[in-house]
Amino acid sequence: GAVVSQHPSWVICKSGTSVKIECRSLDFQATTMFWYRQFPKQSLMLMATSNEGSKATYEQGVEKDKFLINHASLTLSTLTVTSAHPEDSSFYICSASQASGTDTQYFGPGTRLTVL
Amino acid sequence: AQSVTQLGSHVSVSEGALVLLRCNYSSSVPPYLFWYVQYPNQGLQLLLKYTSAATLVKGINGFEAEFKKSETSFHLTKPSAHMSDAAEYFCAVKGVQGGKLIFGQGTELSVKP
Numbered sequence: 026g027a028v029v030s031q032h033p034s035w036v037i038c039k040s041g042t043s044v045k046i047e048c049r050s051l052d053f054q055a056t057t058m059f060w061y062r063q064f065p066k067q068s069l070m071l072m073a074t075s076n077e078g079s080k081a082t083y084e085q086g087v088e089k090d091k092f093l094i095n096h097a098s099l100t101l102s103t104l105t106v107t108s109a110h111p112e113d114s115s116f117y118i119c120s121a122s123q124a125s126g127t128d129t130q131y132f133g134p135g136t137r138l139t140v141l
Numbered sequence: 142a143q144s145v146t147q148l149g150s151h152v153s154v155s156e157g158a159l160v161l162l163r164c165n166y167s168s169s170v171p172p173y174l175f176w177y178v179q180y181p182n183q184g185l186q187l188l189l190k191y192t193s194a195a196t197l198v199k200g201i202n203g204f205e206a207e208f209k210k211s212e213t214s215f216h217l218t219k220p221s222a223h224m225s226d227a228a229e230y231f232c233a234v235k236g237v238q239g240g241k242l243i244f245g246q247g248t249e250l251s252v253k254p
Contacts, residue, residue: 029184031184059242067246067247068231068244068245068246068247069185069231069244071241071242074241116182118184118185120185120242129175129187129190130242131187132177132184132185132186132187133184134183134184135182135183135184137182
């Protein structure tokens, strides 16, 4: 149980284009979903927290107009990187929990984004 | 504010040897603590978690961790390392009132044959 999927697993795009990454909880309803970014050989950096039906809460320094997050249902959240640039290249990981607060986060397999 | 420190960015052990990955936390009250494992180019997999029940927590793949309040530690151990244990390990802390999951810097475990 508690499986989270991400799609695509990797994507290459041209500078200036937008890329959408999907995060799905396959066998549970995720009240809260999280989006992280991870640079090589580094820890995870939380970008934003989203609750179903509400606007996402972004961490300090994360541009909300560049990283659009939608959590339209209890099983799906999307991250859209708008007007991507090479510096946006990274490994993006989502996680989901069944409730806010103390519940355990289950992580997706990650999406490798390369912007040319 | 809560924080997590993992001592040693890289640990190398021989196959069959004891694995010990260190994690110390800073929190005003005993928090929830987690260990995750990450294989190359993959997401994080939950190994085990402490949520104020038993202080010795057993997880998957033969790993266990002991919560020691007096030492503010939550070290991860495995009696006998296997080649497949080679990966990046993250310790994380979360407040009992909720809030963000705060990750340590990670420890890369290498297992030599």
